Structures are given as C-alpha cells and as structure tokens.
Amino acid sequence: MINPNTKVRNVLESLVQDGGEIGVQVAAYLDGKLVINAWAGFADEVSQSPVDSGTLFTAFSLSKGITATCIHILADRGFVDYDAPIANYWPEFAAKGKSRATIRHALTHRVGIPQDPPGFDIDMMCDWDAVCRAVAGLEPLWEPGTRIRYHPLTYGWILGEVVRRADGRSIQQFLYEEICRPLGITDLYFGAPPEAEHRIATLKNVPGLAESLSRMGIPSNHPLRDPAATFNRPEVRRATIPGAGVIVNALSLARHYAMLAGGGALDGVRLLSQERIAIAGAPQPEEPEMIDLRWWTGHGLGYTLGGGSGPRKGLPHALGYEGIGTVGFADPSCGFAFAFLKNLLDMSSNEMDSATRVTEVTMEALGIA
Template sequence: MASGTSDVREASARVRTVLETLVSQTPEVGLQVAAYLDGALVVDAWAGMADPATGTPVDGDTLFMLSSTTKGIAATCMHICMERHKLSYDMPIAKVWPAFAAHGKGQATVRHALCHRTGVPQTPVGYTPDWLPDWDRMCRGIADLEPRFPPGTCTAYHSVTFGYIVGEILRRIDGRPISRFLAEEICAPLGIDGAYLGVPDDALHRVAVLIDAPPAPLAYQAGMVGEPAGCEVAAVFNRREVLQASIPGSGGVFSARGLACHYAMLAGFGALDGVRILPAARVRKAIALQSFQMDEIYHVRTRRGLGYRLGADAGPLASPGAFGHVGGGGSFGYADPERRLAIGFAKNYFVYNTAIVTPEKPPPSTAHQVARAIVDTLGLV
C-alpha cells in the first residue's frame, strides 16, 4: 500500500476498529499498535483506557510496560555496543566482568548471554521483586550464582537475569548504563519519543496503569526465578521506583510507535529514513540462527538468534526470516526484512499468553488477532 497521510489514516482506522472490538468484547483494557512498511509508518492505532480509575484514555503517546518484549531492545543495544567497540560475541563475560566467573562461569560468553545459555536462568539467592530497581545488588547476586548447567550446553530462558547480564556487560564495555545508551544510540538518532529503560519524571503521566488478569498473583515458574515466588505483576510494575528503574530484560516502558520504529530500523537492515544505526552485516549476524534446542524452562523448541526469537512457521506473521520478541502480558515487537514490515504492540491487561503464531486453544490471543488485523489491512496475506 502507499503511505500517504490518507492511506495511513484509513489503515489506522481499520485496525482501530479491531482494537475497539477487543476492548468492548474481551477483558482487554487498553491497546496500542503501530506498524511500518517499507520504512514508513502505515498504522498508528489505539483503543481503551490507560487508567480506568481516572478515565484516562489510551492515545498514541501512551507508554506501556513491555515485560520481556524489552529483551529485543536490550539485544539491539548490545549489537550496537559490539559494533562500536569492535568486539567478538565469543568474548568471555569475565573479561569485562571478572566476578561473573564465580562457580565455573568463566567460559560464559556474550553470545551465551544473548542466547539464554550462560547457565543462570534463576534469580539470585534471596531474591524478591523489591530487588528489581537495585542494579548493583542484582548484578552482584547474579555474578555469584552457581550455574544450573555448564555455560553453552543448554538453552534455558533467562526471564529476569537476561537484562542485567546484558546491561552490565554493555556498561563495563562502553561506560554508559544501558538506559542512557538506548536514549543516545537509538532513540535520539531515530527521533523516538517514548522508549525508556527508566521513565523520567516528566513522562510518568503517560504510563498506562498495569492491570493483572485473574487469577492474581501470577506465580512465576520456579525455573525462572529460583525458589517459587508469587508476584502480583501490577503491584510491582506500577510502582514509581520500578517504572523509573532500568530493568532491560523485563521492564522497558515504550509506546507501540517507539517499539515499531526500533524494529523498522532492523527490518531495514540497520537503517531507517536515511539514518543508519547498524551496518547490514551486523544485523545479519544478530538474526542468524544460534540454537534450536528444547528450552529447559519452557520445554519447547525455540529458534534463537542473538537476543531475538526467530521465524514463524504458521499464523499471521509466518515468515522464516522474521524475528523479534514477545512479553508476558501479551506485548510484542516484530520485524520481517523480506516484507519490510515492523510491528510494535502494547497493552496493559497483563495475561500470561503470548501466543502470536498458533494459539494453543481458541479463542486466539489478543496479540494473534491484532497481528492478523495488521496483515489483512496491509494486504500482506
């Protein structure tokens, strides 16, 4: 489709109708989606409430907590860092973070960190969600973890630890915290307003209130966080100190537009609207298949690149060359370089169903239905 103003309005209106139906006919509260095609914003739609208690509606500038969708952004930051500093993904983490070598983790590499293969999917001993805003405490605890398996031998989803490991490696290489790195290396050159690893004071009013789907609390899997820990996600991630903390594996706060812009750059092999963030060769390295193993946490086989989930065999976003990341709660970010398509989707009703491709049982997830609406609207079936 063309990307003139009238075309964007028409496409956005069609998708907004789907979002409004989901809000009116399902428990969804607030939804927001944006899509780029051929490097241009072609869908920018939203519906529902950012805060039902105050009657604040969602708009295009509303910010949402993305949960693990944040991991894809953290990975992109790492790729930029590795490119700037001309380093190898096979560099041992301990070369820049000596304490990480404790308990036999000395051979763990940056590649392992990006592929959930360092051996430490569990959180530190004694962890509670109160630790999340304390970067130094989390990193000390993670460095001192005993690996559940030798680094590089198994894939086990690092739900909480991924972001701290990647972020601390980046900080020790570059000198900047990953929150500042994101702002300066991605958001500023691409003109993104609405992408934070730590929300500033003047943007807090834009953040949608997270609402837990019943039953609450959500009990995180023991394999992800060590000892079983019940956690009301909304009670934790609506807290100001958590929203303003850098939690690059599970707590980024973005608009759908900002998320889609990031993935549009990647769909363009590192460039968008004349601005190059990464060389095309680096993007190709980042999205090359690294593993297709049974995940020891989820017990499913997952194609993984360097920080991104790869490909889809079925469903509205099926494409072997596609990549991105999903998050608990139902958000997702997606890029398909072959179709030059990028999507960012955000919501504030937190359900633990991230099935975009093939839902396990009807009805299909909200993410699945929104993805279908985008593909149909853009004529990409």
C-alpha cells in the same frame, strides 16, 4: 474502501468492547514509513482515562529485544565479541564456574543462571549495582553453553552490565544516545523519567493470575508473584530492568524495529550494518537434548524468530520479542515492522490471542502476504 488504519482501529475497539482488553495500542512501519498508528480503550480502568498515541506501556520481555540491539551495536563497532567470555568485560562474573560463559550464551539463554539471586526482592531489583553483584555471584545450574533455559530477568542484567563495562555508559544512557536520539525515538525507556510517569498505563492482572503463579511455585514475596502490583510501583517504573522493565509506546517500539526492518537504517540514519542484521537474525542451533525450558519457535542472537504459531505466523524472517501479550518485531525480507502493546496481563494459553489477531488484520490491511 476502508483505509488500513481504520481497519486496525476497528479491531482494537472490538477487543476492548468485547471485554478482552482494557487498553491497546499498535503501530506499524512498511518500507520505512509509518503506516499504522491506532489505539483504543483505557490507560487506567478505574479512572477511565483513555489511551492515546502517547500512552506508555510496561512491555516486560520486549525489553530483551531492545537490549539485544544495544549489544549488536557494540559488536558492529568492535567493542563486543559474541564468543568472548562475559568475564572479559566483567571480571567478577567469572565467579563460581562462569568463566567460560560467553556473550552468545547470554543472548541465547544458555549461561546457566536463570534463577534469581539469594535475597531477591523489589529493593534489589531496583538497585543496579546490588543486583549485578548478586548475579555475578550466582553459581550456574549447568555448564554454560550446554543447556537452554529461559532467563527471565538475569538476561537483562548480564547484558546490561556488559554494555556498561564495554562502553562506559549505563544501558539506559546508551539506549537514549545511540538508538533513540539518532532515530528520533521519543518514548523508549529503561527507567521512565519522572515527567513521563503520568502517561504510563496502569497494569491489571486477569482474574486468577496471581493464584496461577503461586501454583507454578513462585514464592509469595517474589516481585513477579503479582506482576501488575509490582510493575505499577513508581520505583519499579523508574528502575533499569533490561530483561523485563522497558517503558514504551507503540510508535517508538515500531520505529526501533523499522530500523531493523530497513537493514539497520531508517530515514538515512544507519545504526547497524546489513551484515549485522543477518547475523542477529540467523537461527541459533538448538539440539533437543539441550532444551530445559523455552517457548520460542526459533531464537537468533537476542531475538526470538517468527515462523511458528502466534503473531509472526507466516513470517519466518521476523526477529523481535514478546512480553506478556505484547509483541514487537521486524521482518527485513518485506520491510515490515510492528508493535502491539496492552495493559491487561494474561499468562495463560490465550496470552498472545489479541496480538495475533491484530497482527493478522494489520498485514491483511497492508497487503502483506
């Protein structure tokens, strides 16, 4: 009988051999134990340097789930109230009609500032103080809390600055000291350290991606017009971008979600109460007339929820996030945590195909219904 890890590795290798992927990596925990650790393909297509378990990937909007965990830790300790105005922690944020925008609004994409600040470019994106000043000065497109529209980048700066104002530490430092170090997570970064840069996989856009983004109206000078080129830049890899710039490997991402799958604890270390996990994973009401733009089936407090199509089909209790073909999630109902990472960027309707296939094979191999 083929063991589960071999079954998963075989499907990863087929994804690469069929030309659908360049480099891929997956890890999974079940009931607090690492049960899958597999990889295939190339970290860099040009040099043909191989992916291994230590290869790091840029995981885009997976960042949002990590950021949410930081907020929930502060909430569990009484330092943050979901229904308190953001301006209670960050007074400058009240400018231009945002005084009533709350932490809950930020976690659920309802603040009203999905747009980029004026003059937004790579330099601003990499300058924490500059981008937070610019975000605080944005005028909301609607009354905060009344509409839902995905906040691709501002989500991270809003909540990351709340962490800094409420706790005193940057979200980068908070992540390391309050999540990574207690759980023994070695490779999860908001801003990769110089010594880790040589392990970061090189991103590549699928043919036509930049042109597709152009047709969507993204300006030629916007950092996301060519996401591979932008996020391959050393200064971007080193920057703190908690809405889209997490650098991580599958082992570390899965271990973070194993803590959530374990009701807030892993290997005897508790970071969140079980009650907090239930609050974070509870579906937030989304009235049809509120929705401007959203792609999730359901949304909790800072996490997308399972139960729809894609990798978490059949897992309605799963909470996590996706990011340009990657996915990480926890399902506390069955103790399952999963991470899938890749370096080929596809934002078409096929974006989640590889992640879905690998999730299905992993669950079948582990006997998860």
